[in-house]
Amino acid sequence: MTGERDRLLADAVRLRExxxxxxxxxxxxxxxxxxxxxxxxxxxxxxxxxxxxxEAEAVPHYVRAVEGSGLSPDDRRGALLGLGSTYRVLGRYPEAVTTLGDAAAGFPDDAALKTFLAMALYNTGRARDAMEILLTLLAATSQDPDIAGYRPAIEHYAKDLDATM
Structure with missing residues (x-):
């Protein structure tokens, strides 16, 4: 049965791709x-x-995926990002923040999770928290020499946009 399931699943994924x-x-x-x-x-x-x-039809499938077992870490991360992003698209902002926040804590090196979390935080009126995440991410990941040259200042202001140097 598992071989048949694997074949059928692979065929369906190929169709989507x-x-x-x-x-x-x-x-x-x-x-x-x-x-x-x-x-x-x-x-x-x-x-x-x-x-x-x-999106609304996707939610119960995402929930079943993340509540179940058997996903690889990469698929679990993808399912959590998908669920959180879908909650956000549907206007279910608090659920998006919770899902994406928990996922970002579980996958702390994932920039996409942090980016989608920042968007959800913005949607809940937490612009300061969103900016902190995005500025920290920008400082850490940008290859732009102009950004890199200001990395210490950007990291400083990420913690407190109202601070002075």
Whole structure:
């Protein structure tokens, strides 16, 4: 059964990657019926719904994926980012902040999680916290020589935008 499941899942993912998302969605929904506790199937099903602009329909699949077991660390990170981002798109900002904040704590080196967390924080009126995250991220990751030259100042102001040097 596992070999068949793996083949069917790989076929559905390939369809999504080839732009045949509706067909992929139908196959993944059928797999969800056969394997309702399978976190990887749930994650792929959520992902295809997201690519189709069906965010509300993606949420229960993302939830099942992150609450289940069996995802690789990279897929878990992707599922958490997808869930948090989807909550944000749906206007469910507090849930987005919680999901993305927990994910960023669990994957502290992931710049994408921090970026989406900053957007969700902004949506909840926490612009100062959002700016701190983004400025810290910019200072740490920018290869632009003009930014790099000001890294100490940017890191200083990231902690307190109202501070003076």
């Amino acid at each position: 080839d732009g045949r998302r509706e067909e992929a969605k139908e196959r993944l929904l059928a797999l969800c019926e056969r394997f309702p506790l399978d976190a990887e199937v749930a994650y792929q099903t959520a992902w295809v719904h997201d690519t189709l602009g069906l």
